[in-house]
Amino acid sequence: MARTAAALHILVKHKEQAEEILKKIEKGAKFQTLAKKHSTCPSGKKGGSLGEFAKGTMVPQFDKVVFTKEVLTPHLVKTKHGWHIIKILYRT
Numbered sequence: 880m881a882r883t884a885a886a887l888h889i890l891v892k893h894k895e896q897a898e899e900i901l902k903k904i905e906k907g908a909k910f911q912t913l914a915k916k917h918s919t920c921p922s923g924k925k926g927g928s929l930g931e932f933a934k935g936t937m938v939p940q941f942d943k944v945v946f947t948k949e950v951l952t953p954h955l956v957k958t959k960h961g962w963h964i965i966k967i968l969y970r971t
Contacts, residue, residue, distance in 0.1 A: 881970035882934050884945045887927035889913060889964045890920040897955055897962035904953050910966050919961065927966075946970065 887910055891897050900913050911926030922929055934946055940958045948954050950967045957963075 881946055883931050884934070884970040885931040885968040886929050886945050887911065887914060887966045887968065888920065888922065888929060888941075889918045889927050890923070890961050891917055892919065892961045894957070894962050897964055901953055901955055901964050904964065910953070910964075931971075941965065 889897075889900055889910070891900065896917070900917055903913060904910055911928075914923045914927030917923070918927055920927075934942060936942070937945065938958045938960070940956050941963060944954050944956045944965050945967055948965075948967065950969060952966075954965045954967075955962065956965060
């Protein structure tokens with residue numbers, strides 16, 4: 880079972896905005912470029928990179944997606960911080 884993962888994310892306040900960004904990614908837009916433009920998280924300046932982190936480090940909803948969903952496919956999830964588009968880079 881994976882204990883660490885690396886991911887990119889884009890954090891926004893509204894579901895509609897998150898869905899619009901997700902559609903752009905699915906049409907081929909660069910995740911990192913959209914993160915720099917739209918993310919309200921400080922990681923947006925780094926293209927949304929959260930680096931590598933341990934299981935249990937992030938809020939539960941975020942953690943669940945990162946450690947159970949398909950790698951390299953963008954996923955939409957709501958947490959207490961807002962709406963995230965998460966791209967899991969790898970799990971170890």
